[in-house]
Amino acid sequence: MAEREEWEPKILAFCCNWCSYAGADAAGLERRQVPPTIRVIRVMCSGRIDPAFVLMGLLEGADAVLVTGCHIGDCHYVDANYKTRNRYEFLNEFVDELGLEPERLWLRWISASEGSLFAEMVREVTEKIKRIGPSPLRSEWKK
Amino acid sequence: MEEVKAKMNSKYYLAWAKDEGIRKKGANGGFVTATLVSALENDFIDVALVVRKKSVYEGIPVLTSDAEVVKECAGSLHGAPINLTKYVVEHAAKKRIGLPTKPCDARGIIEQAKRRQVSLENVFMIGLNCGATLHPLRMREIASYYALDPDSVVREEIKEGKIFLVSEEEGEEKEKWMKIDELEAKGYGRRDACKSCITKIPTMADLACGIWGSNDEKKTFVEVCSEKGGAIFENAVDSGYVEIEEAPEKGIETRQKKEAGMQKRAASWKEKMDEVSGLSRSERFEFYVDALKNCIHCGACKAVCPVCACEEDAKCLEMNDERDSYAISMYNVLRIFHLMDSCIHCGQCEDVCPVDIPLTLIQRRFSERMQHRLRYTPGMDVMEKPPLYETELRWSAKAE
Ligand SMILES: Cc1cc2nc3c(=O)[nH]c(=O)nc-3n(C[C@H](O)[C@H](O)[C@H](O)COP(=O)(O)OP(=O)(O)OC[C@H]3O[C@@H](n4cnc5c(N)ncnc54)[C@H](O)[C@@H]3O)c2cc1C
Numbered sequence: 440m441a442e443r444e445e446w447e448p449k450i451l452a453f454c455c456n457w458c459s460y461a462g463a464d465a466a467g468l469e470r471r472q473v474p475p476t477i478r479v480i481r482v483m484c485s486g487r488i489d490p491a492f493v494l495m496g497l498l499e500g501a502d503a504v505l506v507t508g509c510h511i512g513d514c515h516y517v518d519a520n521y522k523t524r525n526r527y528e529f530l531n532e533f534v535d536e537l538g539l540e541p542e543r544l545w546l547r548w549i550s551a552s553e554g555s556l557f558a559e560m561v562r563e564v565t566e567k568i569k570r571i572g573p574s575p576l577r578s579e580w581k582k
Numbered sequence: 583m584e585e586v587k588a589k590m591n592s593k594y595y596l597a598w599a600k601d602e603g604i605r606k607k608g609a610n611g612g613f614v615t616a617t618l619v620s621a622l623e624n625d626f627i628d629v630a631l632v633v634r635k636k637s638v639y640e641g642i643p644v645l646t647s648d649a650e651v652v653k654e655c656a657g658s659l660h661g662a663p664i665n666l667t668k669y670v671v672e673h674a675a676k677k678r679i680g681l682p683t684k685p686c687d688a689r690g691i692i693e694q695a696k697r698r699q700v701s702l703e704n705v706f707m708i709g710l711n712c713g714a715t716l717h718p719l720r721m722r723e724i725a726s727y728y729a730l731d732p733d734s735v736v737r738e739e740i741k742e743g744k745i746f747l748v749s750e751e752e753g754e755e756k757e758k759w760m761k762i763d764e765l766e767a768k769g770y771g772r773r774d775a776c777k778s779c780i781t782k783i784p785t786m787a788d789l790a791c792g793i794w795g796s797n798d799e800k801k802t803f804v805e806v807c808s809e810k811g812g813a814i815f816e817n818a819v820d821s822g823y824v825e826i827e828e829a830p831e832k833g834i835e836t837r838q839k840k841e842a843g844m845q846k847r848a849a850s851w852k853e854k855m856d857e858v859s860g861l862s863r864s865e866r867f868e869f870y871v872d873a874l875k876n877c878i879h880c881g882a883c884k885a886v887c888p889v890c891a892c893e894e895d896a897k898c899l900e901m902n903d904e905r906d907s908y909a910i911s912m913y914n915v916l917r918i919f920h921l922m923d924s925c926i927h928c929g930q931c932e933d934v935c936p937v938d939i940p941l942t943l944i945q946r947r948f949s950e951r952m953q954h955r956l957r958y959t960p961g962m963d964v965m966e967k968p969p970l971y972e973t974e975l976r977w978s979a980k981a982e
């Protein structure tokens with residue numbers, strides 16, 4: 440089981456340029472501990488996150504995918520994060536029906552000044568994923 | 583004229599073709615055929631889309647402006663599980679089309695109209711009640727089970743819950759029948775999609791026609807469902823193609839009861855056929871991966887799907903690369919995901935799948951729970967946009 444202890448989840452995070460990406464930056468500037476489990480993909484707005492990207496992330500073997508964006512009402516492109524929220528609900532039902540654990544998909548609103556929240560989220564997700572183990576899609580892919 | 587107009591203010595009628603030939607050839611009163619002919623001759627439509635019988639196992643869609651061809655195609659084909667949606671999409675841009683629609687045809691056309699592939703102004707949907715279609719291969723099996731030579735079967739009929747087959751061998755006609763319930767208990771019978779289909783009366787079409795509620799096999803029960811439907815109906819009566827009488831009160835009731843009974847049976851079939859429902863989360867995952875791994879990416883399920891409006895540049899095709907070797911391909915994942923709000927559970931995809939993936943069940947499992955949550959039924963109302971395209975969540979708008 441030693442191998443299992445060494446296992447570090449791979450977590451994919453889509454971050455909006457104007458908020459959560461800057462939030463991730465802030466976490467770094469503030470020298471907060473962010474677990475190295477996260478891989479960030481910057482997008483110009485959470486509305487740019489096609490559900491297909493999330494699904495592909497899961498198929499590629501990500502142990503969890505985080506969708507992040509500006510707080511509702513703060514989106515720089517008027518209402519695009521409402522669409523994000525709508526799509527997330529579809530993704531949620533999809534992931535659940537497919538038989539993946541609901542913890543493999545997250546939606547969080549994080550502003551540019553919320554560096555601590557960003558770090559906390561990554562810790563929380565990492566912990567949860569460590570508990571449930573690698574994605575079954577990943578092990579399938581590795582075979 | 584006056585008198586007829588005064589008569590046409592009800593919603594329910596018994597109607598039949600005045601022309602004896604049409605009436606005789608029609609499945610019931612030949613009303614659908616007579617109305618299409620009248621719509622052609624009186625310039626409501628440019629073409630009719632009807633289904634020509636090649637054999638009891640094959641019907642081919644024909645687009646025609648020739649009234650004689652429409653007349654030849656009267657009658658119901660239960661062994662031709664085609665969906666007419668894509669033929670309408672192909673032609674309705676340039677022509678006004680009139681056609682018979684089973685509920686799944688009408689719902690497909692409405693979904694295409696939502697996606698701006700057709701304008702409903704150009705389409706006259708004469709709805710047919712629908713108990714079921716059968717896969718041609720299953721129909722042949724029934725013939726063998728009846729001890730008839732499948733190749734000699736010349737006629738089929740579904741009546742009072744029984745499937746009748748008539749064969750002609752050495753100049754001799756043989757008729758055999760059995761109750762559908764008994765056949766299905768033995769594993770023969772209707773398509774899985776039809777067994778669990780709950781849209782039995784196509785009120786989303788312009789007219790809804792059937793035998794339920796009629797007191798005479800040669801009179802079609804007709805419900806007027808839209809202004810457009812009322813207009814072609816009235817025209818068929820006014821121009822002398824169709825005769826009508828008001829539907830008896832009791833008939834309206836019987837029809838509702840028949841529908842409710844079918845819906846109840848459909849619900850219990852759905853439960854019975856859902857082999858995923860008892861599985862645990864990880865077993866469910868394994869089921870889906872296992873079922874979909876056989877896909878050869880022929881694209882047939884997408885090509886026939888009546889609600890999909892994407893063409894060659896579809897995301898599910900563009901983002902698919904078999905070299906990825908994912909547990910489930912992007913093609914399948916995206917098709918399932920994109921249809922969660924819009925799948926009408928017609929089973930066309932499963933019918934054409936060359937490797938027999940249980941697509942009806944899979945698409946239904948994913949989409950039904952989403953549609954239930956959205957309180958949304960696709961294919962009913964052209965004004966209701968597909969929720970995946972919406973900005974606001976239907977449920978959160980209510981909750982907040
Ligand atoms: C598969 C099927 C199942 C049905 N089940 C029921 C039922 O359970 N209860 C009920 O009340 N009524 C049912 N009907 C409707 C009924 O059989 C008659 O079609 C209806 O009463 C109209 O009769 P008619 O004589 O006016 O139509 P007709 O004048 O005979 O015209 C029927 C038209 O339907 C077209 N058609 C034939 N087969 C198909 C097909 N598979 N798909 C699309 N179009 C087709 C023909 O080309 C023709 O144009 C069903 C019809 C079909 C096709």
Ligand code: SF4
Pocket residue numbers: 684685686687712713714715775776777779780781927928929
């Ligand atoms: S899916 Fe429903 S409407 Fe379509 S052929 Fe089957 S029973 Fe008829």
Ligand code: SF4
Pocket residue numbers: 883886887888889890921924925926927928929930931932941942945
């Ligand atoms: S996915 Fe299959 S069952 Fe659903 S609408 Fe398309 S063809 Fe019909």
Ligand code: SF4
Pocket residue numbers: 876877878879880881882883884931934935936937938939941
């Ligand atoms: S029809 Fe079957 S084999 Fe062909 S692409 Fe669809 S699921 Fe795959």
Ligand code: FES
Pocket residue numbers: 455456457458483484485486507508509513514515516519520
């Ligand atoms: S700009 Fe940040 S979510 Fe739209």
